[in-house]
Amino acid sequence: MSDGLQVTGGAGGSAARVEDMRTYAEIADRIGDHLDEAARQLGALTVSPPVAATTPLSPVTAARAQGQALLATQQLARSLVRVRAQATLLRTTAKAIAAADAVDTFGQELRTSGSGFLTLWANLGLTVGSAPGTYVGHLGNETIEAARSGLDDGWDAFTDAMRGAPGEAGRRTASDIGSRWSDLLLDRPEVTNAVVDGARTVASLLDKRLLTYPETVQSIIRGGERIGWFADTDSITVQEADLSLLAPDAIDDTVVPTSVADLLRNQQSIQHMALNDADGSRLRIVEVPTATGSSWIVHVPGTQEWDPQAAGNPSDLTTNLHLTGHHDAALLDAIDDALMQAGVGDDPVMMVGHSQGGIAAVTFSTQAESRGYNVTHAVAAGSPLATIDVPAHVEVLAIEHHNDLVPRLDGTHNLDRPNVTTVTADIGGSGTHDGVLDPHSSALYERTAGLLESSHDPSVQHVLASLDGFLTGPGLEKGPAVDSGLITDFEIRRDTR
Amino acid sequence: MNCRRSRRGLAVALAMLLPLTACASEEDIAATEAALERLEEQLLARDEVTWASASYDRSTGFDNPSAITIRGHVRIDDDGLDAWSETFLRETWESAIPRIGRISISLTSDDGTESLREPVVQRDELEERFGPRDEG
Numbered sequence: 001m002s003d004g005l006q007v008t009g010g011a012g013g014s015a016a017r018v019e020d021m022r023t024y025a026e027i028a029d030r031i032g033d034h035l036d037e038a039a040r041q042l043g044a045l046t047v048s049p050p051v052a053a054t055t056p057l058s059p060v061t062a063a064r065a066q067g068q069a070l071l072a073t074q075q076l077a078r079s080l081v082r083v084r085a086q087a088t089l090l091r092t093t094a095k096a097i098a099a100a101d102a103v104d105t106f107g108q109e110l111r112t113s114g115s116g117f118l119t120l121w122a123n124l125g126l127t128v129g130s131a132p133g134t135y136v137g138h139l140g141n142e143t144i145e146a147a148r149s150g151l152d153d154g155w156d157a158f159t160d161a162m163r164g165a166p167g168e169a170g171r172r173t174a175s176d177i178g179s180r181w182s183d184l185l186l187d188r189p190e191v192t193n194a195v196v197d198g199a200r201t202v203a204s205l206l207d208k209r210l211l212t213y214p215e216t217v218q219s220i221i222r223g224g225e226r227i228g229w230f231a232d233t234d235s236i237t238v239q240e241a242d243l244s245l246l247a248p249d250a251i252d253d254t255v256v257p258t259s260v261a262d263l264l265r266n267q268q269s270i271q272h273m274a275l276n277d278a279d280g281s282r283l284r285i286v287e288v289p290t291a292t293g294s295s296w297i298v299h300v301p302g303t304q305e306w307d308p309q310a311a312g313n314p315s316d317l318t319t320n321l322h323l324t325g326h327h328d329a330a331l332l333d334a335i336d337d338a339l340m341q342a343g344v345g346d347d348p349v350m351m352v353g354h355s356q357g358g359i360a361a362v363t364f365s366t367q368a369e370s371r372g373y374n375v376t377h378a379v380a381a382g383s384p385l386a387t388i389d390v391p392a393h394v395e396v397l398a399i400e401h402h403n404d405l406v407p408r409l410d411g412t413h414n415l416d417r418p419n420v421t422t423v424t425a426d427i428g429g430s431g432t433h434d435g436v437l438d439p440h441s442s443a444l445y446e447r448t449a450g451l452l453e454s455s456h457d458p459s460v461q462h463v464l465a466s467l468d469g470f471l472t473g474p475g476l477e478k479g480p481a482v483d484s485g486l487i488t489d490f491e492i493r494r495d496t497r
Numbered sequence: 498m499n500c501r502r503s504r505r506g507l508a509v510a511l512a513m514l515l516p517l518t519a520c521a522s523e524e525d526i527a528a529t530e531a532a533l534e535r536l537e538e539q540l541l542a543r544d545e546v547t548w549a550s551a552s553y554d555r556s557t558g559f560d561n562p563s564a565i566t567i568r569g570h571v572r573i574d575d576d577g578l579d580a581w582s583e584t585f586l587r588e589t590w591e592s593a594i595p596r597i598g599r600i601s602i603s604l605t606s607d608d609g610t611e612s613l614r615e616p617v618v619q620r621d622e623l624e625e626r627f628g629p630r631d632e633g
Contacts, residue, residue: 175522249550252568252603269556271556303558355557432619434563435521435599441564442556443601446616477612478605 006402009414010421010459014101019418021094028087039076042069064176083423101416109193109412123184123191127177134176138169139425183430186439189403196411198352201493213387213410219324229308230318233494236330238283238337241489243482244445247276254398254482256286257297258398259453260467263379264446265477267354270489271301271442279312280493283335285342288473289488295348295469298335300364302355302382302442314494315356323359324384324410335364336371342488349468350377354442358398365394377467381445384410390420396424397463399448402441403429421459423452499575521560525595529562530552532593539588545572545581547607551589554601563598564588573606578613586618591629597623597630 009015045051046069050326055062142165150158185191196213203216203248211219246269253269255262266284274282284299305316314331322329339349349368351361358380366389368375378390381399384407390396398414400407402424414422425448427439438444452460476484529536533551540549547570554564567589571581582602589600600623602615 248548249552249566249568252550252605268556275555302556304556331585418628428619432598432621434596435559435561436553437557437559438561438564438598439556440557441561443554443564443566443599443616480608 003447004426005455005457005460006424007428007455007457007459008422008424009418011418012458013416013418013421014097014420015416016096016459018098018101021090021097025087025094028083028090028209031086032083035076035080035083036166037270039073039080042073042076045069046073055426056293059361070313073332101316105413105416109486112190113193113197113411116188116190116192117197119184119188120194120198122193123181127180127244129223131173131177135169135173138172138176139165142166142169170370173275176403182436184432185405185436186403187429189408192405192408193411196409200411212446213326213412214326216316217321218327221321221325221327224308224321229310230321231310232296232314232318232327232330233310233496234330235495236314236334236337237493238341238342239491239493241282241491243487243489246482246489251478251482254487254488255477256288256473256475256484258471258473260379260399260464260471261446261449261450261452261472262477263297263299263352264354264381264442264449266297266299266356267301268442269448270299271354273306273489274301274313274315275303277313277491281313281315281331283338283490283492285338285344285488286473287342287488288470289486290469290472293347295350295453296339296342296344297352297470298339298361298364300331300335300351300353300357300360302353302357310496312493312496314492320356320359323356323363324387326387326471328358329363330494331360332364332367333350333493334490335360336373338490338492339373341490344373346374347377348370348469349373350379350467351375352379353383354381354445355383355440359385359388362388362390362396364389365396368394377470379467381449382406382440384408385420386410386414388411390417391420394419395463396420397464397467399445399447399452401439401444402426405436406440421463423448423455423460425451521562523595525562526560528593528595532595533565536589536594539592540567540569540585542562545574545576546570548571561598562594563596564601565594565597565599565605566601568603570605570607573611578604578606578611582613582615586623590623590630596632599623 032120046066143162146158146161146165149161154490176187200211200213202215203219204211207219221230250269251273253265255265257263266286270282270284281301281304286297288295288297301315303315303317305313308317310316310318314334319329319331353361362378362380362383362385364374365378375394376470377395379397382401382404384396385398387410396419398420400422414420427444427448433439452464455461473486481487500505501604533553536551537549540546552566554561554566567585569585573581581604585604586600590597598620600618602613602618605612
């Protein structure tokens with residue numbers, strides 16, 4: 001914690017410890033079985049016909065041997081009892097820890113959501129109560145300004161200013177409310193959990209049954225589809241991009257990575273290019289030469305388009321909803337197509353993404369086997385992942401900022417699982433950040449990723465060590481990285497109906 | 498009172514919070530873009546600077562005109578990239594950008610042999626290094 005990072009899950013997490021206890025209990029059971037068998041065989045030996053036949057030849061020695069054997073059998077029996085007791089104790093402790101963790105997680109969720117709800121309602125009340133006063137105040141200021149302009153420039157200037165005053169006062173009031181809520185969300189991020197829970201409650205009331213988070217999103221998609229929103233397509237075009245056309249800023253962030261921070265640089269590079277593309281997005285695949293062949297890193301960008309009406313760019317609000325609602329998304333087919341075009345085959349693949357890219361990266365890892373790819377790792381920055389059922393063979397590193405509202409959009413914490421390591425950094429509140437989405441910036445995630453290298457947390461150290469096969473490339477950046485032949489970008493475009 | 502409509506109204510009101518809180522004003526964006534353009538020209542006016550780019554953060558999908566990124570290629574002689582980073586930071590801090598929350602710096606020597614990257618220098622550190630800024 002001294003580095004400001006809070007780590008849950010992973011190899012050093014609670015679930016891993018519980019799993020270790022269960023494994024030790026199984027080992028103790030097996031040792032017990034062996035002791036049991038040894039005691040049984042020893043007991044049988046003392047009364048076996050060959051041994052009995054030697055008794056008349058040397059009765060004293062035989063009696064001594066039988067006494068020793070009996071003693072050994074008793075000792076084995078005592079050891080057996082101790083081993084069986086240890087196994088039971090381990091199993092009971094594991095069960096108790098798992099139950100306590102579940103209660104603790106539930107309590108934590110309840111506290112977070114409860115505190116968020118109270119803050120949310122108090123501030124909604126405050127906003128509604130103070131808005132008229134704020135508006136009147138701004139209108140008064142605008143009137144004074146109008147009077148001043150009238151004195152300086154005459155009657156026409158005064159009437160013009162007075163005509164615009166109500167609108168300007170409204171704009172300033174909205175801006176004040178926006179700033180207040182922005183500061184609130186930066187300082188009390190649990191409000192986001194409450195908003196998500198509130199949306200889930202509203203959807204459940206409308207649906208007359210308790211909905212899970214993905215079901216809530218599905219109901220939002222269904223509602224939107226009635227008015228032509230959130231319509232993803234089955235067809236998407238994936239075309240290799242010409243790297244000689246990379247913008248200078250995007251070249252500057254291009255890297256054949258040797259660290260997790262480098263991964264976030266490539267994210268900024270493709271996000272830059274995608275934002276400059278009026279109607280499409282971009283994927284990047286980096287080939288990493290290894291001793292035995294190649295491993296591959298796939299970069300998926302974050303959301304660029306917030307229009308609810310789906311168009312050509314698949315990195316949009318529609319894909320956000322389809323991914324979080326556990327629907328099929330055309331973006332996942334685009335990743336599949338790009339992997340095929342790059343000739344990845346069954347080499348190891350690491351999926352990487354920021355924001356929506358992280359959701360897509362981890363979701364793709366759940367489908368990779370059925371699509372014929374060998375995804376072994378996923379790194380996600382600022383992504384809500386809690387509802388994704390990550391396969392046990394995929395190692396996930398999730399990086400979050402405490403007051404980034406995006407990873408909170410699934411309303412719950414990532415599960416503590418041995419293969420999912422979640423690192424959460426506290427990066428300061430409204431005193432440090434301008435705007436509610438600032439903590440979601442990939443530049444800030446790059447800085448947080450840079451802190452991982454010096455972390456002593458066992459889960460972090462384990463996951464970083466496991467990334468070795470992907471981060472041991474030649475370590476090129478900028479122009480040399482672009483010219484290395486190891487990087488391929490793909491332009492992706494949804495085929496709109 | 499129609500409860501169903503009220504619930505929908507509440508959901509819409511909560512959804513409205515995001516753009517209300519996340520969108521920068523168009524005036525701020527226009528003023529920042531103009532100031533960034535002038536800053537680029539100012540940085541490029543030095544003989545040693547062969548390329549300069551000044552931009553603001555859009556990585557979240559929303560514009561953040563107070564998170565500034567400066568990139569540059571410089572010919573280094575006596576002054577290393579550290580000194581150039583300090584110069585670029587100072588000039589950005591003293592520029593006409595309406596509000597600065599943080600600055601990212603990425604510099605490369607003109608021959609491509611050295612590079613320096615500071616993904617984030619926060620406002621409080623900038624204030625400590627260069628003094629407070631008058632943002633009106």
